[in-house]
Amino acid sequence: DILLTQSPSFLSASVGDRVTITCRASQGISSYLAWYQQKPGKAPKLLISAASTLQSGVPSRFSGSGSGTEFTLTISSLQPEDFATYYCQQLNSYPQYTFGQGTKLEIK
Amino acid sequence: EVQLVQSGAEVKKPEESLRISCRGSGYSFTTYWITWVRQMPGKGPEWMGRIDPSDSYANYNPSFQGHVSISVDKSITTAYLQWSSLRASDTAMYYCARLAASRRAFDIWGQGTMVTVSS
Numbered sequence: 001d002i003l004l005t006q007s008p009s010f011l012s013a014s015v016g017d018r019v020t021i022t023c024r025a026s027q028g029i030s031s032y033l034a035w036y037q038q039k040p041g042k043a044p045k046l047l048i049s050a051a052s053t054l055q056s057g058v059p060s061r062f063s064g065s066g067s068g069t070e071f072t073l074t075i076s077s078l079q080p081e082d083f084a085t086y087y088c089q090q091l092n093s094y095p096q097y098t099f100g101q102g103t104k105l106e107i108k
Numbered sequence: 109e110v111q112l113v114q115s116g117a118e119v120k121k122p123e124e125s126l127r128i129s130c131r132g133s134g135y136s137f138t139t140y141w142i143t144w145v146r147q148m149p150g151k152g153p154e155w156m157g158r159i160d161p162s163d164s165y166a167n168y169n170p171s172f173q174g175h176v177s178i179s180v181d182k183s184i185t186t187a188y189l190q191w192s193s194l195r196a197s198d199t200a201m202y203y204c205a206r207l208a209a210s211r212r213a214f215d216i217w218g219q220g221t222m223v224t225v226s227s
Contacts (some may be wrong), residue, residue: 034213043203043220049213055167087152091212095167097143097155 005102023088032092110134112218128191130204137185138162141207
């Protein structure tokens, strides 16, 4: 099975900060990686697919990059509504679509 | 509007059976696979399995194989997740989600169904 490891697990930041979350895969997954945002009591929301494709309606302050085994999600200028938990997911190992353990982004 | 709407919260006893549902609308239901995802309290999502509504072919995460079954009724654009014998450890939020056409993300999610199993 492909394991995904996110870092950090917890991140404290302020409005306006630039933050980066990393997702490392235990083996190469090409660009078959997605990023989701989840707020308490809500379903995950797709932010980025195929490692770097921003979903329609998602603010441009979100961006994704990487391929192979290392990927990053960057928020260029944190807004109050961005404080949430973020998950990466690999879709290379059909049909075992594993998720990372999550990164909780909190207000400093 | 493209959406997946799930059935309501359930409270069950151990060993009882349960079927929860996920109805798709606003798109061609048989074109996109439906997946099911478990999220236990305070934990990350876990992929459980998927079904192709066009032919009802399903496959499962080995961790869930044999304990749950996934089915679909395309005439009413609805997918199901079923247990024949619930355990307390099945207490969780369950989401259905649509696999995007690119097969590179789950692009549409249901609102979730909370299942509580307690004696």
